[in-house]
Amino acid sequence: MTSTDSPDQSDTEDAYDVIVVGAGPVGENLAGRTAAAGLRTVIVESELVGGECSYWACMPSKTLLRSGHALRAAERVAGSAEAVRGPLDVEKVLRRRDEFIHDLDDSSQVEWVEDAGITLVRGVGRLVGERTVAVRDRDGSGERVLTARQAVALATGSRANLPPLDGLDDVAPWTSREITNAKAAPRRLVIVGGGVVAVEMAQAWSWLGSEVTLVVRGQAVLERNEPFVGEAVLAALRNDGITVLLGRESTSVTRDGDGPRTLTLDDGSTLTCDELVIATGRKPRTDDLGLDVVGLKDGDYVEVDDTLRTPGTPWLYAVGDVNGRALLTHQGKYQARIASDAIVARARGEEVPYTAVADHRAVPQVVFTDPEVAAVGLTLQEAKDAGRSCRMVEYDLGSVAGAAVQADGYTGKVALVVDEDAQTVIGATFVGQDVAEMLQAATIVVAAEVPLSALRHAVPAYPTMSEVWLRLMEELGQ
Ligand SMILES: Cc1cc2nc3c(=O)[nH]c(=O)nc-3n(C[C@H](O)[C@H](O)[C@H](O)COP(=O)(O)OP(=O)(O)OC[C@H]3O[C@@H](n4cnc5c(N)ncnc54)[C@H](O)[C@@H]3O)c2cc1C
Numbered sequence: 364m365t366s367t368d369s370p371d372q373s374d375t376e377d378a379y380d381v382i383v384v385g386a387g388p389v390g391e392n393l394a395g396r397t398a399a400a401g402l403r404t405v406i407v408e409s410e411l412v413g414g415e416c417s418y419w420a421c422m423p424s425k426t427l428l429r430s431g432h433a434l435r436a437a438e439r440v441a442g443s444a445e446a447v448r449g450p451l452d453v454e455k456v457l458r459r460r461d462e463f464i465h466d467l468d469d470s471s472q473v474e475w476v477e478d479a480g481i482t483l484v485r486g487v488g489r490l491v492g493e494r495t496v497a498v499r500d501r502d503g504s505g506e507r508v509l510t511a512r513q514a515v516a517l518a519t520g521s522r523a524n525l526p527p528l529d530g531l532d533d534v535a536p537w538t539s540r541e542i543t544n545a546k547a548a549p550r551r552l553v554i555v556g557g558g559v560v561a562v563e564m565a566q567a568w569s570w571l572g573s574e575v576t577l578v579v580r581g582q583a584v585l586e587r588n589e590p591f592v593g594e595a596v597l598a599a600l601r602n603d604g605i606t607v608l609l610g611r612e613s614t615s616v617t618r619d620g621d622g623p624r625t626l627t628l629d630d631g632s633t634l635t636c637d638e639l640v641i642a643t644g645r646k647p648r649t650d651d652l653g654l655d656v657v658g659l660k661d662g663d664y665v666e667v668d669d670t671l672r673t674p675g676t677p678w679l680y681a682v683g684d685v686n687g688r689a690l691l692t693h694q695g696k697y698q699a700r701i702a703s704d705a706i707v708a709r710a711r712g713e714e715v716p717y718t719a720v721a722d723h724r725a726v727p728q729v730v731f732t733d734p735e736v737a738a739v740g741l742t743l744q745e746a747k748d749a750g751r752s753c754r755m756v757e758y759d760l761g762s763v764a765g766a767a768v769q770a771d772g773y774t775g776k777v778a779l780v781v782d783e784d785a786q787t788v789i790g791a792t793f794v795g796q797d798v799a800e801m802l803q804a805a806t807i808v809v810a811a812e813v814p815l816s817a818l819r820h821a822v823p824a825y826p827t828m829s830e831v832w833l834r835l836m837e838e839l840g841q
């Protein structure tokens with residue numbers, strides 16, 4: 364059966380092979396693959412098919428940043444710089460963002476689901492028993508019970524985690540949802556947080572005209588990366604005119620009616636802003652998911668093994684943000700591929716073909732600031748903490764011919780972490796303009812554990828920025 368149903372619509376056939384709860388990119392991917400393999404698959408979605416990534420996360424944030432990147436790239440090359448002297452057209456940038464998020468209309472995604480042979484049930488899913496999910500209408504008017512012969516896969520994602528800040532509930536703070544979907548640039552924008560959401564949104568809205576202040580509790584931004592990443596991005600943010608306060612905790616916030624908010628910091632100083640964005644991390648959307656049915660706790664990330672199955676419950680899988688392994692769309696979709704192949708294999712009584720190794724050692728991520736940050740695998744510190752015998756080699760990307768051609772006065776840096784025993788690259792970090800597209804080469808090298816001796820034969824084209832690999836190999840004595 365292929366249909367779009369709401370819970371109160373009666374359906375005599377509510378038994379499926381696979382139930383997927385959550386139709387974000389990860390749930391969709393898993394459902395598409397089990398349906399393609401011939402398993403009768405239903406997907407349950409409480410909001411928009413396409414999930415956080417499509418409407419309130421990856422797509423709007425990247426489209427908000429892209430026009431600024433394009434403008435800056437043109438401004439950094441003599442000849443094109445003279446041709447682009449104007450500012451960004453904010454209205455057009457926001458319109459383009461809205462086109463990418465389909466004005467929050469999921470009908471094209473629903474079409475894909477139906478074409479893929481998946482049944483869509485709209486409503487809030489909850490585990491109520493073994494292989495059983497109850498779906499209730501968002502307004503609570505109806506409930507429908509679905510059963511699964513093979514597997515239930517949780518793909519309910521994550522939401523913003525709000526800190527226990529005095530007064531926060533009364534000031535209508537924004538999270539990533541509102542800042543990625545804002546219809547105009549707030550005049551004064553304060554963002555609390557120093558992670559990926561905070562730095563990307565600080566820069567995007569600064570480029571679009573907001574006066575931005577970033578309140579960071581640590582001594583650096585992007586602390587999970589190599590230290591030189593935080594230094595480069597911090598300098599760039601400040602160079603853009605963004606005020607970045609390091610080592611500052613927020614203690615309380617107030618609002619005068621519908622007017623501006625005033626945030627008080629731990630040194631007694633105050634910041635007044637038209638919008639306050641909280642970007643202090645995520646929490647799993649498991650608060651009312653019925654995890655107690657299988658002895659787990661609502662509100663927690665769902666622990667899984669490397670086939671994305673929960674230990675002790677052979678029919679329950681959890682993929683994407685909800686398991687907390689790597690809060691990234693591409694990594695969640697990787698898990699969806701593995702979980703779906705495992706579900707299909709187990710349904711056929713076959714061996715599971717492969718497991719999630721990349722989650723542990725080869726997770727790639729791009730931070731779409733200017734400069735971009737692209738990293739995969741372990742940082743030097745993570746490698747040391749893991750007891751690896753390792754060393755780091757670094758190279759100034761700006762001194763590579765390809766980078767000099769890319770932009771006048773190009774600045775950037777690349778570092779590799781090498782396992783001395785295995786003679787393989789276990790981590791790579793790039794900072795600079797247009798490094799995002801350089802990441803996949805490093806991801807292949809790390810994921811496939813390519814020996815350094817073999818890398819000698821991977822010759823980068825001249826004059827591209829990838830020529831930095833030759834310089835790094837020289838640094839490594841290869
Ligand atoms: C601002 C921002 C920018 C980001 N940018 C990037 C980026 O550039 N690249 C990248 O890789 N990652 C990025 N991410 C992370 C990315 O958005 C997530 O990793 C990704 O969305 C996870 O996909 P998912 O399918 O697991 O969850 P989600 O996309 O959150 O989808 C989960 C779905 O489940 C539904 N759901 C939840 N509970 C229930 C229930 N009980 N019943 C029915 N349905 C339910 C939700 O409505 C939602 O549609 C960004 C995140 C943020 C916040």
Ligand SMILES: NC(=O)c1ccc[n+]([C@@H]2O[C@H](COP(=O)([O-])OP(=O)(O)OC[C@H]3O[C@@H](n4cnc5c(N)ncnc54)[C@H](O)[C@@H]3O)[C@@H](O)[C@H]2O)c1
Pocket residue numbers: 526527555556557558559560561563579580581585613642643644645689690691728729730731
């Ligand atoms: N380009 C991308 O790939 C991209 C973009 C945005 C988000 N994401 C994903 O979304 C996830 C969430 O991003 P995020 O930036 O919200 O989280 P994050 O974990 O990257 O950063 C959270 C930040 O908030 C700070 N913080 C935590 N609690 C705090 C508190 N109580 N007060 C003040 N500061 C506090 C942390 O020190 C850190 O700087 C990330 O893990 C990332 O994987 C990815």
